[in-house]
Amino acid sequence: xxxxxxxxxxxxxxxxxxxxxxxxxxxxxxxxxxxxxxxxxxxxxxxxxxxxxxxxxxxxxxxxxxxxxxxxxxxxxxxxxxxxxxxxxxxxxxxxxxxxxxxxxxxxxxxxxxxxxxxxxxxxxxxxxxxxxxxxxxxxxxxxxxxxxxxxxxxxxxxxxxxxxxxxxxxxxxxxxxxxxxxxxxxxxxxxxxxxxxxxxxxxxxxxx
Amino acid sequence: xxxxxxxxxxxxxxxxxxxxxxxxxxxxxxxxxxxxxxxxxxxxxxxxxxxxxxxxxxxxxxxxxxxxxxxxxxxxxxxxxxxxxxxxxxxxxxxxxxxxxxxxxxxxxxxxxxxxxxxxxxxxxxxxxxxxxxxxxxxxxxxxxxxxxxxxxxxxxxxxxxxxxxxxxxxxxxxxxxxxxxxxxxxxxxxxxxxxxxxxxxxxxxxxxxxxxxxxxxxxxxxxxxxxxxxxxxxxxxxxxxxxxxxxxxxxxxxxxxxxxxxxxxxxxxxxxxxxxxxxxxxxxxxxxxxxxxxxxxxxxxxxxxxxxxxxxxxxxxxxxxxxxxxxxxxxxxxxxxxxxxxxxxxxxxxxxxxxxxxxxxxxxxxxxxxxxxxxxxxxxxxxxxxxxxxxxxxxxxxxxxxxxxxxxxxxxxxxxxxxxxxxxxxxxxxxxxxxxxxxxxxxxxxxxxxxxxxxxxxxxxxxxxxxxxxxxxxxxxxxxxxxxxxxxxxxxxxxxxxxxxxxxxxxxxxxxxxxxxxxxxxxxxxxxxxxxxxxxxxxxxxxxxxxxxxxxxxxxxxxxxxxxxxxxxxxxxxxxxxxxxxxxxxxxxxxxxxxxxxxxxxxxxxxxxxxxxxxxxxxxxxxxxxxxxxxxxxxxxxxxxxxxxxxxxxxxxxxxxxxxxxxxx
Numbered sequence: 001x002x003x004x005x006x007x008x009x010x011x012x013x014x015x016x017x018x019x020x021x022x023x024x025x026x027x028x029x030x031x032x033x034x035x036x037x038x039x040x041x042x043x044x045x046x047x048x049x050x051x052x053x054x055x056x057x058x059x060x061x062x063x064x065x066x067x068x069x070x071x072x073x074x075x076x077x078x079x080x081x082x083x084x085x086x087x088x089x090x091x092x093x094x095x096x097x098x099x100x101x102x103x104x105x106x107x108x109x110x111x112x113x114x115x116x117x118x119x120x121x122x123x124x125x126x127x128x129x130x131x132x133x134x135x136x137x138x139x140x141x142x143x144x145x146x147x148x149x150x151x152x153x154x155x156x157x158x159x160x161x162x163x164x165x166x167x168x169x170x171x172x173x174x175x176x177x178x179x180x181x182x183x184x185x186x187x188x189x190x191x192x193x194x195x196x197x198x199x200x201x202x203x204x205x206x207x208x209x
Numbered sequence: 210x211x212x213x214x215x216x217x218x219x220x221x222x223x224x225x226x227x228x229x230x231x232x233x234x235x236x237x238x239x240x241x242x243x244x245x246x247x248x249x250x251x252x253x254x255x256x257x258x259x260x261x262x263x264x265x266x267x268x269x270x271x272x273x274x275x276x277x278x279x280x281x282x283x284x285x286x287x288x289x290x291x292x293x294x295x296x297x298x299x300x301x302x303x304x305x306x307x308x309x310x311x312x313x314x315x316x317x318x319x320x321x322x323x324x325x326x327x328x329x330x331x332x333x334x335x336x337x338x339x340x341x342x343x344x345x346x347x348x349x350x351x352x353x354x355x356x357x358x359x360x361x362x363x364x365x366x367x368x369x370x371x372x373x374x375x376x377x378x379x380x381x382x383x384x385x386x387x388x389x390x391x392x393x394x395x396x397x398x399x400x401x402x403x404x405x406x407x408x409x410x411x412x413x414x415x416x417x418x419x420x421x422x423x424x425x426x427x428x429x430x431x432x433x434x435x436x437x438x439x440x441x442x443x444x445x446x447x448x449x450x451x452x453x454x455x456x457x458x459x460x461x462x463x464x465x466x467x468x469x470x471x472x473x474x475x476x477x478x479x480x481x482x483x484x485x486x487x488x489x490x491x492x493x494x495x496x497x498x499x500x501x502x503x504x505x506x507x508x509x510x511x512x513x514x515x516x517x518x519x520x521x522x523x524x525x526x527x528x529x530x531x532x533x534x535x536x537x538x539x540x541x542x543x544x545x546x547x548x549x550x551x552x553x554x555x556x557x558x559x560x561x562x563x564x565x566x567x568x569x570x571x572x573x574x575x576x577x578x579x580x581x582x583x584x585x586x587x588x589x590x591x592x593x594x595x596x597x598x599x600x601x602x603x604x605x606x607x608x609x610x611x612x613x614x615x616x617x618x619x620x621x622x623x624x625x626x627x628x629x630x631x632x633x634x635x636x637x638x639x640x641x642x643x644x645x646x647x648x649x650x651x652x653x654x655x656x657x658x659x660x661x662x663x664x665x666x667x668x669x670x671x672x673x674x675x676x677x678x679x680x681x682x683x684x685x686x687x688x689x690x691x692x693x694x695x696x697x698x699x700x701x702x703x704x705x706x707x708x709x710x711x712x713x714x715x716x717x718x719x720x721x722x723x724x725x726x727x728x729x730x731x732x733x734x735x736x737x738x739x740x741x742x743x744x745x746x747x748x749x750x751x752x753x754x755x756x757x758x759x760x761x762x763x764x765x766x767x768x769x770x771x772x773x774x775x776x777x778x779x780x781x782x783x784x785x786x787x788x789x790x791x792x793x794x795x796x797x798x799x800x801x802x803x804x805x806x807x808x809x810x811x812x813x814x815x816x817x818x819x820x821x822x823x824x825x826x827x828x829x830x831x832x833x834x835x836x837x838x839x840x841x842x843x844x845x846x847x848x849x850x851x852x853x854x855x856x857x858x859x860x861x862x863x864x865x866x867x868x869x870x871x872x873x874x875x
Contacts, residue, residue, distance in 0.1 A: 012236025015224060016475040020231065024475060027527030044559075057225045085527075087238040087475060119221070196222050 001072045002098045004105070005082075009060045011089035018053040024087070025050075025065065031085035034078065037068040051105045051205055052112065052176055055185065057195075060202040066098060066105040108207045109176045111156055114184045116170040120197045124168040128160045130191050131170075142186060151190065154182030176205065210341075213311035216303060220311075223297040231476035232260035233294060235286075235308030239470040239525065241273070242309045243283040250282040250389050253307050253317040253354070257324070257332035258749065260288040265480040267534070268360065269323050270468045272385050282389055285309040285317075289332045289747070290339070298339065305339040314340035315354065318392055321385070322358040322373070327726035328719070328749035330369055331741040333358070337372070344738070346374050346430065351413050355420070357388065363427075364458075364503050365678040365787035367445075368729035368737060370429035375420045378427055378790055379458025379503075380489075382465050387423045395419050421452040425459030427790060428452065434731050434786070440773055442730060442784045458503070458792045460828060462835030464489060464510050467518045471526050482530035482563070483522040487515050487547065491536035492815045492841065496604045496806050497593070497635065499677035500536055502799070503792035505824045507816070507841035512543050516550045523560060531555075532563040538576075539568035540814070542841070548579045565589070569607050569615045574622055587626035587668065588619045595631055595645035601809045603635055604681075604802075612649065613656055620657035626666040627653065633696045634674040634688035634720070636806070643696045646671065647703040650710060668711040671700055673720040677727055678787045679794065681802040684779040687724040693717040718753035722760060724775040730786035732769060739763035795823035819843045 009021075016024065026046045029036045038044035047068035054060050075095040082092050102108075134140065135158060140151040157173035170191075174182025185195045211219070224230035245251070254273055256263025263269075269286070276284035285307035290298060298305070304313040314320060320342075322333050337344045342353055349356075358369065359377035366376040377384050395416040421428035431452045435443040447454060467485050474481075490507035491500070519531050533551070535541060551562060562580045567573035569590050577588065592612055594600045600607060616627055631646050650669050657665040673693055676682045688696075697714050704712045726733065743759035764771050779785075781800070788796075798821065802812065812820055819825065825842055832840055 012231075012234035013475060015230040015234050017231075020476045023477070027473065030527040031524060033524075038559075056230065085238075087236055087473070089236050119218075196225065199221070 001069050002100050002102075003067050003069065003073075003075065003078055004094075004096050004098045005065050005067065005078075005092055006094040007063050007065075007086075008091045008093060009054065009063050009089065010091075011059070013087065013089035014057055014059050017056050018050065021054075022048060022050060024090075025067075028082060028085045028090075029067065032078075032081040034067075034073065034081060035070040037070050049105050051207075052109050052181075054202055055183070055200075058114075058184075058200045058202055062093070062202065062204045064105065064205050064207075107178065109205055110208050111173055111182075111206045112176040113157075113171070113173045113203045113206070115201045115203055116172065116184055116188060116193075117167075117199045117201075118169060118193065118197060119199060121166075122168055122193070124160065124162045124166075127168060127170075127191065131158055131160050134158065134187075134190065140190060142190065144183075144186065151182065151186060154180060155187065156182075158187065173206075210313050210315060211304060213306070216306050216311045216313065219301050219303050223294075223301055223303075226297060227294045228291065229261075229476055231474075232288070233290065233308070235311075237308075237475055238473040240286070240309055240472050241277045241284070243277065245283070245310055245312065248281065248283040250319065250392055251312075251317045252276050252282060252284040252319045252321060252389070253287055253314050254284055254321045254323070255287045255314075255333075255336055257289050257322060257329045257336055258747070259291050260474075261478040263288040264472060264474050264478050265482070265484070266323060266325075267468070267484045267486065268325075268381065269321075270471060271465070272321065272381055274468050274470075275382060275385055275465075276389065279386075279389070281393070285312070287314060287336070289336055292747070295335075295339065304341045305336060315342050317354045318396070319388070320354045320356050322356070322360075324358050324360040324362045324369070326749065327362050327368070327723050329362075330726060330737050331745045331748055333369070334372060334738065334741045335746045345371055347371070349374070349413070351411060355392065355416065361499060361503065362727070364499070364790060364792055365727060365729070365785075366427055366429065366790060367434075367731045367786045368726055368733035370731050371734035371738070374417060374428065374430075376427040376429070376790075377459070378425050378456055379792065380460050382461050384423065384425045384459045388420060388426065391419050391423060392416065418449070418451060425456065427456040429731075432789065436730075441780070442786050442788070444784055445786070445789045455789050455791055457827065458790075460506070460793075460831070461508075462828075462831050463837060463839055464508055466514070467510070467522070469518060469521045469525055471522060471528070473526050473528070480530075480532075481528050482532050483519060483526055483528050484532045484534050485515055485519050485522065486510065486534045487538070488535035488541045490841075492540060493537055494604050494802070494812050494815060494820075495593070496602075496681040496802060497632065497674055497677075498536075499680050502680045502794050504536065505792075505794060505822065505842075506828065507540075508839045509542060509841055510839070512547045512550055515547060516554050519551065520554055523555075523558075529559060530561045530563065532565065535566065537566050537568070538564045539566070539570070539573060540816075544576065548576050552579050552581060561586075566591070569612055571615060571618050574615070574619055578622065587628050588624045589628040589630070590615070591630040592649075593630065593632050594635055594642065595649040596642045598809065599635055599638060599642045599645070601811050602637060602806045604806065604811050606811045609649065613652060616653045617656045617660050620661040620665050625661075625664050626668060627657070628668040628670060629653065630670045630672070632672050632674045633700075634693060636676075636682060636685040638688070640696065640699065643699055644703075646700060650704060651707070654707065654709065663709075666709045666711070668713070669700075669704060670713045671697070672715045673717065675720055675724045675727060678785065679792045679799070681799045681806060683728065683785065683799065684781070684783075684803055686778045687720070687775040689776055690717045690721060693720065716751055716753055718756040719749075719751055721771070721775060722748055722756060725760075725771055728774055728786070732767065733774070735767045736760070736763045736769060739766050793824050793827040798822045816841055817843065 025048050037047045049066050051064040079092050079095045142151045154175040159171040162168050184200050254269045256266050273284045276282050287307050306313050334344050343349050355374050357375045358373045359381050363376045396411045417428050420426050421431050431449050432445050433448050434445040437443045488509045490504045492507050593605050654667045676685050704710050740759040740763040745755045745759035
C-alpha cells in the first residue's frame with residue numbers, strides 16, 4: 001500500500017537535515033515493525049519519499065511523506081505503531097491511504113506557507129513599508145550560489161502581523177514547484193533581516209488536487 | 210551561571226553557523242530526560258571526543274542506564290564540541306552543557322569522564338575549561354562538581370592525577386552506585402532555599418576522603434610520589450592511613466543485562482549499531498594487549514541472553530547493524546550455538562552482524578558463512594606479526610601455513626577482500642621481521658589469486674606497537690621514530706607496487722604521543738597542561754604539527770626528556786608510576802611472562818591451564834559468593850583455604866607450558 005504521513009518536526013529535530021531525516025524514518029518504520037517496501041537492486045532503498053526538503057534550522061507543522069508497504073495496514077494502526085517509535089520532536093498528525101497511481105509526491109507540491117518570528121524587536125511600520133515595496137516591485141533580481149533569478153514571482157503572499165503585545169512577525173506563502181522554489185531566508189535577507197535573528201516555521205505544504 | 214533557557218536561546222543564534230549542528234542539540238530516541246528538581250544527585254557523563262564517535266560508546270551507555278534507573282539520581286551526556294563550535298561557544302560565552310536538559314556542566318554534582326585512550330587527555334582538560342570548571346583538581350571547591358574518570362587508561366592514572374579528583378579502576382557498573390551513595394551520604398539531603406535546590410554544607414576534602422575508601426576508587430590527592438636520582442619512581446605512598454596502599458580494580462561477578470535502548474542519533478555518526486557484549490576478558494594472553502591483561506577474568510554471557518538482548522535492542526533502535534562484542538569471539542564457549550541462534554532469529558531481516566576478533570582458522574569462515582554476511586565487506590584477520598619467531602614473542606602463535614590456508618579458503622569461498630592487521634615495533638623486532646610482513650602479504654595474495662583469480666584484494670593495516678602499563682611489555686622501550694620511518698618506508702616501497710594491495714599505517718608522531726602518555730608519571734601532568742595551553746587538543750585526530758608546536762615545547766618547559774618515557778628499557782627492579790594501582794594481574798606474573806617472551810616461549814590459552822596471574826585469589830571470595838557458568842577461569846578447590854595451604858595442591862593442577870615454572874607466591 002501507499003500511505004501518506006503528515007508530521008511535525010520541532011525542537012532538536014530542526015537540526016536534522018533532509019538525508020538524515022530520510023534515514024530516521026526508515027529506522028522508525030522498522031522499530032514500528034511496519035513492512036517497508038524496498039527497491040530492487042544491489043543496494044535496496046526503502047520506498048520513502050519526502051515531499052519537500054526543509055532547510056536546516058526550520059521547524060515545521062506540516063511535513064509530508066509517502067511510504068510504500070508490502071501489506072495493507074489500517075491507517076489508524078500505522079499512526080498508533082509510529083507513535084512510540086519516533087523521537088520526541090517528531091509527531092505524526094495524519095495518515096491516509098493514497099492511490100498507487102498518483103504521480104510522485106514531490107511533483108505535486110505547489111507552494112508552502114511559513115511563519116517567521118523575529119527574535120530581536122523591529123520597527124513594525126518600517127518593516128511594513130519594506131514589505132509593501134517588495135510586493136510592489138515587478139522584479140526582485142537575486143543571486144544565489146552564483147545563479148541569478150527573480151524572486152518576485154515566487155512570493156505568493158507576504159504579510160506583516162503586529163500582535164496586540166507589539167510583537168511583529170511575518171507570514172508568507174512561497175512557490176515550491178520543481179525549479180521554482182521560494183526560500184524564506186532569501187525573502188528575509190531581501191528585507192534586511194538577518195536569519196540568525198529569526199525563527200522560521202513551515203506551517204503547511206500545499207499540493208495540487 | 211546561565212540557565213538552560215538562556216543556553217538554548219544563545220545556541221539558536223550560533224547553531225546554523227557550525228558543521229552538523231545536530232551534534233549539539235540532543236533530542237534522540239532512547240535518551241533519558243528526568244525531572245531535574247527531583248534528583249538528589251545529578252551526573253554528567255562525558256566522552257571527550259566529538260558526538261559522532263562518543264555516542265556509540267557502550268561503557269558510558271551502561272553507566273547512564275544504571276544511574277537513570279535510580280529514583281534519586283539522573284544522568285545526562287556531553288561530548289567535545291568540534292573546533293568550529295568551541296570557537297563560537299567561547300565567543301558567545303556559552304558554557305559546555307548536557308544534551309538532555311541543556312544544564313551547564315558546572316551545575317552537576319558529578320562529572321564522569323571515560324578515558325579509553327590517552328590521546329583524549331587534552332580534550333578532557335579543554336572540556337573542563339569550556340564548562341567553566343577549574344582544570345586543576347586543587348583549584349576546585351565545594352561549589353564545583355566532583356570529577357571522576359574511568360576507562361582503560363585509568364590503569365595508569367598518574368599523568369591525569371592533577372585534573373581528575375577520583376579514578377574508578379576496573380569495571381564501573383557497581384562502583385558508580387557506591388560513588389553516588391557516598392556523595393549523598395556526605396553531602397546530605399538537598400533542601401529548597403529561595404526556590405532553588407541547595408546542597409547542605411559539606412567539606413570537599415571529607416567527600417574525597419570518603420570516596421577514597423570505596424574499593425576500586427583512587428583519589429590521587431591522598432598519595433605522594435617520590436623519585437630516585439635517575440628520575441624513576443622511588444615509591445608512591447598514601448599520605449593518610451585511611452586510604453589503601455594499593456588500589457585494586459573492581460569487577461562485577463556476573464555481567465549485568467546488556468543495554469537494550471541504545472540512543473539513536475538524529476544525524477549520521479560513525480557507528481550506527483547495536484553492540485552486545487558476549488564475553489568480558491580474554492584468556493589468550495597476547496603480551497602486547499593491555500585489554501587482554503586488565504579485563505580478566507573471563508566471564509561469558511549465556512547464548513539465550515545475548516540473542517534476546519540483540520533482538521530487543523535491534524527492535525528498539527531500528528539499527529541496521531549488530532556487533533557481538535568481545536576481545537576474542539572464537540574463544541566464546543558456545544560461539545557455534547550463538548551464531549546458529551543469531552542467524553535463525555534474524556533470518557530475513559535486514560541486519561549486518563559483526564563478529565570481530567576471530568581466530569585465524571577455517572572454523573571462523575564457517576561462522577561468518579552462517580551469519581550470511583555480505584562478502585563485499587571483506588574478511589578481517591589479525592596475525593599482528595608476520596614471522597613465526599615474532600608471533601612467539603608476542604604470544605599469538607599461529608603457524609604461517611595456517612594463515613595461508615585460512616586466507617586461501619576465505620578467497621575461495623567468495624570474499625574478494627581480506628584485511629590483515631599487523632604491528633611493527635614489537636620488542637626485538639628486526640628489519641627481517643618487517644620484511645616478513647611484505648612476504649606474507651604477497652604470499653597471501655598470490656595464493657588467493659591461484660585459488661580465486663585476479664579479482665582478489667588485500668588490505669594491510671600496520672600499526673605501531675606502544676608498550677602499555679600492566680602488560681608483560683611494560684618494561685620495554687618503544688621503537689624510535691627513525692626505526693619506525695625506516696620500517697614504514699620498506700613496507701610502502703614493497704607493498705604499494707601491487708595495485709591490489711592497500712596499505713595503511715600509523716603516523717610515528719601519533720605513536721610517540723600515545724607512548725609518552727601511557728607510561729607517564731605524575732610529572733607528565735604538567736606537560737599535558739602546558740601542551741593543552743599551547744593548543745593541543747583532539748590528539749587522536751592525527752595532527753602531527755601539534756607534536757612540534759605544543760608537546761615538545763611542553764616537555765622542554767618542564768625540563769623533561771620525552772625519550773625517558775618512550776625510549777628506555779625499564780630496570781627489572783624499577784618501581785612503576787602505576788605500582789599502587791593494580792588490575793589484579795601480579796607484577797611478578799607479568800615479569801615472568803616478559804622473560805618467557807625473550808626466550809621465545811609461548812603460553813597457551815589459560816582457560817584450562819592456569820598460570821596463576823593473580824586473578825583467582827583476588828576475586829576468590831567474589832566468585833564463591835556468586836558461583837555460576839559465566840566464570841571461565843578454572844575452578845580452584847576451596848579458594849578460601851588456598852592461601853593457607855601454601856597452594857601445594859593447586860600447583861599440582863597447573864600444567865606448565867614451555868618448560869618454565871609457575872611461581873605461586875600469591
